[in-house]
Amino acid sequence: MVVVIVAxxxxxxxxxxxxxxxxxxxxxxxxxxxxxxxxLFYRELRAQLxxxxxxxxxxxxxxxxxxxxxxDDTEQRVLSVSARNVPTEYEVYYTIEYALNAGSKxxxxxxxxxxxxxxxxxxxxxxxxxxxxxxxxEAIVKDLVRIVLKQISTL
Numbered sequence: 001m002v003v004v005i006v007a008x009x010x011x012x013x014x015x016x017x018x019x020x021x022x023x024x025x026x027x028x029x030x031x032x033x034x035x036x037x038x039x040l041f042y043r044e045l046r047a048q049l050x051x052x053x054x055x056x057x058x059x060x061x062x063x064x065x066x067x068x069x070x071x072d073d074t075e076q077r078v079l080s081v082s083a084r085n086v087p088t089e090y091e092v093y094y095t096i097e098y099a100l101n102a103g104s105k106x107x108x109x110x111x112x113x114x115x116x117x118x119x120x121x122x123x124x125x126x127x128x129x130x131x132x133x134x135x136x137x138e139a140i141v142k143d144l145v146r147i148v149l150k151q152i153s154t155l
Contacts, residue, residue, distance in 0.1 A: 021052035024065075024155045026102035029055045031063035039072045040141045041096055048145050064102060070110065071097035074137060079118055091118040092133055094140045098148060100155075107155050113147060115140045 030049065034042045045067075046056060057063050072095075079089040093116040100108035117136040121129055 021048070021149050022153050023049075023052055023054055024102070024107060024152070026105070026107060027054055027065045027067075027100075027152070029057050029063050030065045030067055031057050031060045032067045032069065033060065034069040034072060036069075036072050040074070040137065041072050041094065041144055042069060044141050044145045045069075045148065048149060052149070065107065066101050068099045068101070069096060070099065071095060071112070074140075076133065086123065087121050089118060089120050090133070091116050092136045092140065094137065094144060096144055096148075100152065108151060111148075111151070113144055115143055 032042065032046055032049070036042060049056060060066050074092070074094040076090050076092045078087045079091045080087070082088050093114055095112065095114040097110060097112045098108075099106070099110045117140055119129070119132050119136060
């Protein structure tokens with residue numbers, strides 16, 4: 001009996017388990033319009049939207065909402081160098097710009113997000129550091145997608 005009461009209270013206050021995504025009804029059939037349909041962010045975003053039950057369509061004509069990815073870029077830059085002018089630390093960054101429209105209604109104005117991670121570099125461990133950079137980039141993408149979906153779920 002106590003479990004039922006607690007569950008009812010949690011459900012009534014808007015509590016959702018971590019990872020549970022609620023999307024606006026306008027996003028029933030969504031078209032994701034991206035500048036780069038092969039980017040890590042685009043692929044992860046589509047996968048997470050599908051898992052949330054959003055029906056992704058291939059064109060804007062059949063969509064009830066359009067999620068625009070206006071900018072999608074990732075790169076790295078040198079943060080520090082040794083006395084011999086050899087890079088010893090890099091920063092990986094990922095920037096996206098996006099908006100959400102449903103017909104003529106703007107659900108989410110253009111937003112820009114940039115996330116960064118840094119890592120040390122050792123020229124003796126080139127393969128391992130390349131893999132570390134790849135993993136950091138994937139982690140950044142997952143965080144970006146989580147932020148975007150959280151913003152959408154609050155609409």
